[in-house]
Amino acid sequence: MSARGADKRTAVELTEALASGETTSVEITSAALDRIGEVDGAVHAFLHVDTDGALRDAAASDARRAAGKSWGPLDGIPIAVKDVLATRGLPTTCGSRILAGWVPPYDATVVARLRAAGLPILGKTNMDEFAMGSSTEHSAWGPSHNPWDLDRIPGGSGGGSAAAVAAYEAPLAIGTDTGGSIRQPAAVTGTIGVKPTYGGISRYGLVSLANSFDQAGPVTRTVLDAALLHDVIGGHDPLDSTSIEEAVPALVEAARRGADGDLTGVRIGVVRELGGEGYQAGVLARFEESVELMTKAGAEVVEVSCPSFVHALATYYLILPAEASSNLARFDAMRYGLRVTPDVARDGAEPSAEDVMRATREAGFGDEVKRRIILGTFALSSGYYDAYYGQAQKVRTLVTRDFEAAFGQADVLVSPTAPTTAFKIGEKVDDPLAMYLNDLATIPANLSGVPGISVPSGLADQDGLPTGVQILAPAMADDRVYRVGAALEALLAQEWGGPLLDQAPALSLLEEGEE
Ligand code: GLN
Numbered sequence: 320m321s322a323r324g325a326d327k328r329t330a331v332e333l334t335e336a337l338a339s340g341e342t343t344s345v346e347i348t349s350a351a352l353d354r355i356g357e358v359d360g361a362v363h364a365f366l367h368v369d370t371d372g373a374l375r376d377a378a379a380s381d382a383r384r385a386a387g388k389s390w391g392p393l394d395g396i397p398i399a400v401k402d403v404l405a406t407r408g409l410p411t412t413c414g415s416r417i418l419a420g421w422v423p424p425y426d427a428t429v430v431a432r433l434r435a436a437g438l439p440i441l442g443k444t445n446m447d448e449f450a451m452g453s454s455t456e457h458s459a460w461g462p463s464h465n466p467w468d469l470d471r472i473p474g475g476s477g478g479g480s481a482a483a484v485a486a487y488e489a490p491l492a493i494g495t496d497t498g499g500s501i502r503q504p505a506a507v508t509g510t511i512g513v514k515p516t517y518g519g520i521s522r523y524g525l526v527s528l529a530n531s532f533d534q535a536g537p538v539t540r541t542v543l544d545a546a547l548l549h550d551v552i553g554g555h556d557p558l559d560s561t562s563i564e565e566a567v568p569a570l571v572e573a574a575r576r577g578a579d580g581d582l583t584g585v586r587i588g589v590v591r592e593l594g595g596e597g598y599q600a601g602v603l604a605r606f607e608e609s610v611e612l613m614t615k616a617g618a619e620v621v622e623v624s625c626p627s628f629v630h631a632l633a634t635y636y637l638i639l640p641a642e643a644s645s646n647l648a649r650f651d652a653m654r655y656g657l658r659v660t661p662d663v664a665r666d667g668a669e670p671s672a673e674d675v676m677r678a679t680r681e682a683g684f685g686d687e688v689k690r691r692i693i694l695g696t697f698a699l700s701s702g703y704y705d706a707y708y709g710q711a712q713k714v715r716t717l718v719t720r721d722f723e724a725a726f727g728q729a730d731v732l733v734s735p736t737a738p739t740t741a742f743k744i745g746e747k748v749d750d751p752l753a754m755y756l757n758d759l760a761t762i763p764a765n766l767s768g769v770p771g772i773s774v775p776s777g778l779a780d781q782d783g784l785p786t787g788v789q790i791l792a793p794a795m796a797d798d799r800v801y802r803v804g805a806a807l808e809a810l811l812a813q814e815w816g817g818p819l820l821d822q823a824p825a826l827s828l829l830e831e832g833e834e
Contacts, residue, residue: 324830325487326350327821330396330544333490337384337395344384344395347490348377348439351397355441355488358829363463364473364483366402367410368442373397376439383437392547394437399489401480402443403450404535405524406430413526414446414458414476417683418656427524428559429493429535429552436551441489444479448685449647450500450528452476453757456748457687464744465508467784467823471741474504474757480538481508485820486829491548492538497528498635499737499761501536502773506736506787509775509819511539511804513549514761516794517768518563520549521556529642530561532635532765540820542774542805546574549797565795573798577805580813583617585803588729592628593760593789598738601779602786606735609776609788612810613733613803623728625721630714631763636755637698637711638766644695647688652679659683690751719767722793731803732791734760736773740784764791772800774807775819785819 326347328336336342352370359365380395389395400406403413405423407430412418426434433440447457455463455478465473466486473482477494481504484492494501496514505512513536520535527533537548553567589610594603614620652658652675661670661678670678684692698707725732738759747753764771773787788807792799811819820826 325354327487328490329541330393330490330539330547331541333396334392344377344380344439345374347395348373348397348441351441351489358486359488361464361469361829362466362482362486362488363461364444364479364486364488365399365442366412366414366445366460366479369409369440372409373439373441380437380439390435390437391551393551395439396490397439397441398433399441399444399480399483399492400430400433401477401492401494402446403495403526404430404493405526406440406443409440409443411443411526413450414448414460415683415685415688416459416657417650417679421656425524428521428556430524432552438491438551444477444483444492446479447476448688449526449643450476450495450497451643451687451691453499453503453754454748455479456744457685459685462744465741466825466829467508467741469825470743471784472507472744474507474737474741476500477538478504481505481510481512484510484538484540485823486826490540491544493535493552494538495525495533495535496765497532498639498765499758501538502761502771502787502789503737503757505538505773507741507785509785509823511542511545511772511774513537513545513772513800514764514770515549515553516563516770516797518561519567519770519795519797520553521559521562523556523558527646529639530646531642532639540818542772542801542808543571543574543578545772546570546801563795568796568798570798570801573801574805577802578809580616580806580809582613582803582806585618585731586729587613587618587620587803588623588725588732589620590628590725590732590734591622591624592626593734597756597759598735599740599779599781601781602735602737602739605776605779605786606788609807609811610733613807616806616810621728623725623732625725625763627714627717627721628763631718631766632755632759634711634714634718634766635762637707638715640691640695641698641708642695644692644699647692650680650683651676657683687751715766718763722763722767722769726793730792731799734789736760736787736789740779740782740786760789769794770797770800772804774804776811777819778822
């Protein structure tokens with residue numbers, strides 16, 4: 320074990336330490352790599368660690384700083400990246416066997432922007448296969464573990480990124496959120512996760528699950544850190560045809576402003592349909608306390624109704640498999656990754672291209688991926704298209720209308736992020752519906768493209784595990800989620816008297832043996 324222990328400083332604190340000359344990027348990056356070496360055997364947040372690349376980039380950052388030529392506020396701060404984003408020269412598997420051994424020849428725009436801002440990349444984080452799941456148990460490479468209790472899931476699909484940040488293996492990480500995969504892991508690990516406005520972050524090089532929902536975003540320990548990271552990766556990209564041209568709002572300013580905890584004049588809508596039945600009592604209790612705190616801080620709290628949200632989950636599980644089945648057709652054994660050549664060929668002939676494709680997809684995809692390909696192919700087939708896919712698209716429009724009406728009454732909407740705290744590994748993995756229900760509250764935002772943040776709201780009484788509040792804002796009003804998120808974070812910090820994460824029991828286990 321390293322004598323240093325975990326580096327618990329936030330990204331902002333690290334930037335200050337760099338600016339004052341108190342430390343170097345090489346020191347910070349080495350400490351993160353040491354921590355990964357110490358605890359990742361137990362946490363399994365990473366699928367690939369790039370020690371040499373991270374240290375090389377850290378040294379380059381230090382040289383820039385010494386020459387007075389820093390590339391921006393996060394220059395030198397190391398980061399972990401979800402394995403669904405293409406990284407030049409670094410393996411990218413999307414948690415799937417079918418991409419085993421694939422090393423992309425290019426960087427996703429998000430990754431290129433991280434590099435251009437000077438952030439050393441520590442490695443690639445674990446995820447459910449092709450981002451399908453809420454627990455990382457669908458990863459072909461085995462699950463990640465929740466730093467609060469190693470027998471529990473860290474959420475999914477981006478459980479690796481959340482676990483890495485919660486276990487102090489990385490100060491910052493990137494996740495992707497198609498139905499909740501940034502926000503739900505944040506909620507169950509006591510971290511911050513932001514799903515930006517759809518089109519606000521480039522999807523170029525993000526391997527598509529459902530391209531009309533997918534959005535990359537920050538995974539951090541504070542709201543201000545998330546705003547700084549969002550600033551680095553956000554903004555228009557000509558390589559993504561769905562990228563928004565309008566400038567990203569002033570996020571860092573909004574997060575700083577929110578930190579005073581004053582919510583005077585802010586209208587907060589509690590969504591009636593995102594709560595009650597199906598939500599754990601402890602989750603609801605912490606949510607209600609957070610709403611109360613925000614009321615005391617001057618917010619005007621109203622209840623809003625979004626009746627179509629009760630159909631959001633069903634709608635998502637028609638549109639998502641439809642898009643996924645089409646996106647995953649590119650894994651055909653011809654272009655990248657795994658290729659399985661069956662040895663039993665008909666009539667002694669060589670196996671055909673179709674035989675190879677069939678054998679590769681059979682061996683390369685896991686059960687959940689196959690389930691969704693079948694579901695999506697069915698929903699899109701002629702004769703059923705109108706009844707399923709067409710209907711779902713109509714409900715999607717209704718969800719957007721409900722959001723519009725609700726945002727007429729409130730500046731932001733709030734709900735619990737996830738219906739329960741972290742469940743045990745193995746508990747839901749064989750029950751697809753139980754797994755899908757984890758995204759009950761996060762999916763409406765993806766259907767409509769609006770931004771959202773999950774902020775830790777405390778520990779549920781029954782199990783002492785973290786739970787989160789979700790704050791949603793209208794499209795392109797991402798600044799509001801940062802302002803209100805930072806305010807709630809500040810109000811709750813006063814109650815807790817210290818970082819919530821430091822209370823994680825498994826973390827002290829992970830520290831054992833350290834001096
Ligand atoms: N859990 C959801 C699903 O399985 C969300 C996934 C995601 O956001 N990538 O589809």
